[in-house]
Amino acid sequence: MEELQRSFSPPPCPSTVTVRRNPPRRARATPFTTAAKPPSASANTHDVPAFPIDEILSIQIPQSEPKPSVTESLKIFLRIKPLKTVTKVTTTKSRPRNVWPQNPSKKNTAKENRNPENAKKKKSEEACIALNDAYSVTLTPPQALQELKRSKTEVYEGFSHVFPADCSQNDVYGKMVQPLLEDFMKGKSGMLAALGPSGSGKTHTVFGTPKDPGIVPLTLRQIFNKSDESSQGGSFRSFHLSIFEIYSERGKGEKAYDLLGDGSSELSVQQSTIRGLKEVQIRNLEEAESLIAQAMLKRATATTNSNSQSSRSQCIINIRAAHNGVSNETKTQSSDAMLTIVDLAGAEREKRTGNQGERLVESNFINNTSMVFGQCLRALLEYQKNRKKGFQKHHQNSLLTRYLRDYLEGKKRMALILTVKAGEEDYLDTSYLLKQASPYMKIKFDNTEEVCNKRQLKTFPRVERNKKMKLGVPKTSQNDESVAEAKNQISQEVNLKEKKADPTDKSSPRLEHVASDKSEREHIIMRNFAKVVWNVLKQYNEKLKVAEGAICSLKENLRSEQLKSRELETELNNLKSSCLPPKSNSAEPCIPEVEALGHAKEQFEVATSLANAESNVDEDPSNLIETRIEVSAEECNESPVPSKNVVPDLGNEDISCAKQDDPTPSPEQVEVSKNCNNNRLSNIQTESAISRRFPDSEKQERRLLPDTSRSLAEEMNDLDLNDNQIEKPQVKMAETRVQEKLESTQHRKVEVPAREAEPASAKKQRNGQKPKRRLQPASSVLLTREINTLEIEDDITERKGNRGGKKTTTGTVAAQPRSQGSVTLLRLLTNNLHL
Ligand SMILES: Nc1ncnc2c1ncn2[C@@H]1O[C@H](COP(=O)(O)OP(=O)(O)OP(=O)(O)O)[C@@H](O)[C@H]1O
Numbered sequence: 053m054e055e056l057q058r059s060f061s062p063p064p065c066p067s068t069v070t071v072r073r074n075p076p077r078r079a080r081a082t083p084f085t086t087a088a089k090p091p092s093a094s095a096n097t098h099d100v101p102a103f104p105i106d107e108i109l110s111i112q113i114p115q116s117e118p119k120p121s122v123t124e125s126l127k128i129f130l131r132i133k134p135l136k137t138v139t140k141v142t143t144t145k146s147r148p149r150n151v152w153p154q155n156p157s158k159k160n161t162a163k164e165n166r167n168p169e170n171a172k173k174k175k176s177e178e179a180c181i182a183l184n185d186a187y188s189v190t191l192t193p194p195q196a197l198q199e200l201k202r203s204k205t206e207v208y209e210g211f212s213h214v215f216p217a218d219c220s221q222n223d224v225y226g227k228m229v230q231p232l233l234e235d236f237m238k239g240k241s242g243m244l245a246a247l248g249p250s251g252s253g254k255t256h257t258v259f260g261t262p263k264d265p266g267i268v269p270l271t272l273r274q275i276f277n278k279s280d281e282s283s284q285g286g287s288f289r290s291f292h293l294s295i296f297e298i299y300s301e302r303g304k305g306e307k308a309y310d311l312l313g314d315g316s317s318e319l320s321v322q323q324s325t326i327r328g329l330k331e332v333q334i335r336n337l338e339e340a341e342s343l344i345a346q347a348m349l350k351r352a353t354a355t356t357n358s359n360s361q362s363s364r365s366q367c368i369i370n371i372r373a374a375h376n377g378v379s380n381e382t383k384t385q386s387s388d389a390m391l392t393i394v395d396l397a398g399a400e401r402e403k404r405t406g407n408q409g410e411r412l413v414e415s416n417f418i419n420n421t422s423m424v425f426g427q428c429l430r431a432l433l434e435y436q437k438n439r440k441k442g443f444q445k446h447h448q449n450s451l452l453t454r455y456l457r458d459y460l461e462g463k464k465r466m467a468l469i470l471t472v473k474a475g476e477e478d479y480l481d482t483s484y485l486l487k488q489a490s491p492y493m494k495i496k497f498d499n500t501e502e503v504c505n506k507r508q509l510k511t512f513p514r515v516e517r518n519k520k521m522k523l524g525v526p527k528t529s530q531n532d533e534s535v536a537e538a539k540n541q542i543s544q545e546v547n548l549k550e551k552k553a554d555p556t557d558k559s560s561p562r563l564e565h566v567a568s569d570k571s572e573r574e575h576i577i578m579r580n581f582a583k584v585v586w587n588v589l590k591q592y593n594e595k596l597k598v599a600e601g602a603i604c605s606l607k608e609n610l611r612s613e614q615l616k617s618r619e620l621e622t623e624l625n626n627l628k629s630s631c632l633p634p635k636s637n638s639a640e641p642c643i644p645e646v647e648a649l650g651h652a653k654e655q656f657e658v659a660t661s662l663a664n665a666e667s668n669v670d671e672d673p674s675n676l677i678e679t680r681i682e683v684s685a686e687e688c689n690e691s692p693v694p695s696k697n698v699v700p701d702l703g704n705e706d707i708s709c710a711k712q713d714d715p716t717p718s719p720e721q722v723e724v725s726k727n728c729n730n731n732r733l734s735n736i737q738t739e740s741a742i743s744r745r746f747p748d749s750e751k752q753e754r755r756l757l758p759d760t761s762r763s764l765a766e767e768m769n770d771l772d773l774n775d776n777q778i779e780k781p782q783v784k785m786a787e788t789r790v791q792e793k794l795e796s797t798q799h800r801k802v803e804v805p806a807r808e809a810e811p812a813s814a815k816k817q818r819n820g821q822k823p824k825r826r827l828q829p830a831s832s833v834l835l836t837r838e839i840n841t842l843e844i845e846d847d848i849t850e851r852k853g854n855r856g857g858k859k860t861t862t863g864t865v866a867a868q869p870r871s872q873g874s875v876t877l878l879r880l881l882t883n884n885l886h887l
Pocket of ligand 1: 132133134248249250251252253254255256257359361362363364396397398399471
């Protein structure tokens with residue numbers, strides 16, 4: 053038996069087990085049969101428990117609390133503004149009496165207009181929006197758009213209530229405000245907002261007129277009625293009012309202004325918090341109404357083509373209910389409730405309003421705010437319809453939406469009233485608003501060209517998606533969930549279309565309109581761009597002219613400076629030429645002036661060269677300077693050596709001037725004078741040579757000197773070579789320096805200024821040979837020194853003699869008359885010696 057059992061027993065488990073996921077299906081008995089039948093023996097090995105359907109059915113499912121639906125936390129109402137009574141004008145207008153025959157077609161139209169039934173018909177034909185029921189409307193594009201483009205009727209559904217054109221303010225209050233106000237009086241916060249295009253009746257709905265009061269006055273009346281009732285019950289309640297507006301002045305960013313504040317009413321804004329807002333307690337209706345009227349006077353309004361008194365700001369009215377409730381014996385302060393009523397500025401299209409300048413900037417701000425508000429609303433609607441999808445936050449993009457964040461995120465209750473205009477010309481505005489803010493949308497393709505268009509639309513994937521988006525009303529259709537995703541897609545796409553108008557997508561008249569707008573915008577952009585380019589070119593042209601003017605003035609300056617420079621050069625040369633005589637005591641003091649002129653010239657030339665380099669004038673400044681240096685050198689060289697008759701006059705009268713009284717010139721003066729001395733020294737040397745070669749017997753009175761030397765000294769005196777103001781050591785120093793200068797001049801010819809090299813170069817150019825001074829024999833040098841010594845001694849004697857008075861001593865050589873022959877001879881000898 054045991055063996056038999058072993059033989060039937062399953063084999064030992066392997067190390068790995070394979071589990072079969074999908075076992076082969078077997079026909080199973082129904083639960084009833086399996087439940088009735090006792091488990092068989094074979095079922096021990098493959099025991100499948102019976103499906104506990106009875107148990108499941110007997111389970112009592114606990115009833116969960118109903119979640120707030122979209123319509124509970126966010127109620128959207130629609131109000132249609134009555135059409136303008138165009139027919140009135142035609143009917144009341146008296147027909148002009150005209151003798152000319154009338155145009156039959158015009159006559160007929162006039163007849164039709166006069167007929168009230170026809171007028172009514174026309175009125176209804178003009179409207180683009182029609183009421184389906186209390187919760188939905190149908191928007192039909194105007195005939196022009198239908199003909200031009202693919203027509204499409206849109207059905208908007210899911211409104212909490214649609215107020216027809218002939219509804220009263222009380223209707224609106226009763227359906228929209230009353231429930232919210234009741235909650236408010238119980239301590240729940242809530243918000244009411246009016247949204248719609250410009251001139252559609254937002255302000256009318258919110259504030260109304262004294263005859264036809266709107267939401268705010270009706271609410272205040274109700275509040276004080278109710279508070280009176282509740283105050284009779286014994287509880288204490290106070291109400292506080294604050295009003296402010298958000299406005300963008302000239303597009304410089306959003307600012308909040310207190311409409312109840314005094315003086316400077318600008319409020320500080322930090323994220324969503326507005327600080328410094330004045331809150332006034334309101335005790336009765338009159339107080340409250342007067343405060344509202346006061347605030348409305350301060351509100352920014354303007355006249356546009358759409359509205360004679362268009363709101364240019366977002367107006368926010370806060371009514372706070374401070375409720376001090378007493379619960380039993382312990383005093384507890386219940387939380388305050390806030391009722392916020394918002395009158396938004398209406399979105400407007402530039403074309404319709406004709407806004408320009410400041411108004412246009414304002415409308416940009418208004419459009420932006422209403423767009424952001426619409427985005428927040430759309431995101432909230434989509435989120436509430438399908439919470440699986442994330443909640444897209446847009447509230448950061450405007451101050452208003454930041455302030456109303458709690459409401460736009462669905463944390464607090466909000467009732468929104470969309471105001472639309474029903475005219476055909478208002479179709480685009482109305483369609484835009486409804487797409488943005490209506491809970492649900494259904495598109496009807498009821499055009500005969502549908503089939504043809506469908507084929508065409510296959511090329512556009514986005515359009516094809518649109519076709520699938522036939523949405524059902526939540527109240528009437530059964531497939532809410534299946535269409536929810538599709539609706540999301542629609543809304544996203546609508547937003548996308550409105551943001552980035554795709555010109556290739558011709559699926560809707562709106563987009564076609566956008567495409568035509570785009571081409572127009574491009575044209576405007578190109579025109580503006582061309583204007584900008586033109587302005588830039590003009591500016592460059594002006595700059596160019598200014599630059600040319602500056603260049604001209606610089607050139608003129610340069611020319612005038614060049615003239616001045618030439619004048620200075622001439623003057624310098626004149627002065628140099630006057631300083632050139634070899635023997636002139638009086639010439640010595642002029643040297644600093646010459647030096648100064650020389651320096652001035654140098655500086656000027658450098659400045660000129662710089663100016664030339666900077667101004668890029670055609671002339672080469674370096675060449676100019678070089679040329680001038682050469683010219684001046686030539687002028688100096690060619691300047692005739694002044695005759696001995698002339699030099700003393702110059703020295704005594706003109707040049708000696710200030711320095712003549714100074715017996716001891718400064719080392720600078722001595723150093724400066726070396727150039728002029730150069731000539732004199734060479735003359736001295738020459739004369740020494742003359743005296744060596746041609747002894748003169750006339751001058752024999754000289755002591756300690758041979759006759760020849762004495763005669764030479766006399767001749768030198770005749771030539772006025774005696775230098776009264778230069779003492780011997782100074783003369784020697786000057787001589788040595790001159791020698792050095794000459795050497796350096798020969799080596800660095802270019803670097804040496806013309807005035808320094810002047811004496812040597814003058815002789816070089818005149819004679820075409822190097823100066824012979826170096827080639828003179830040593831004896832002549834010695835003789836020169838002796839002569840110098842003697843000369844100085846004579847000078848000293850002469851000075852001593854002159855010190856007593858003006859009378860000259862008879863012993864001085866200078867006073868002795870010279871013979872004409874001796875002068876001529878000396879000149880010849882001088883020239884010959886320098887050859
Ligand atoms: N339902 C209505 N019944 C009668 N008149 C209306 C209605 N709605 C608006 N109006 C009139 O239309 C004009 C413009 O309305 P309103 O100023 O309220 O527009 P709005 O939407 O506030 O414009 P905006 O955004 O430019 O301020 C007003 O003269 C107003 O009296």
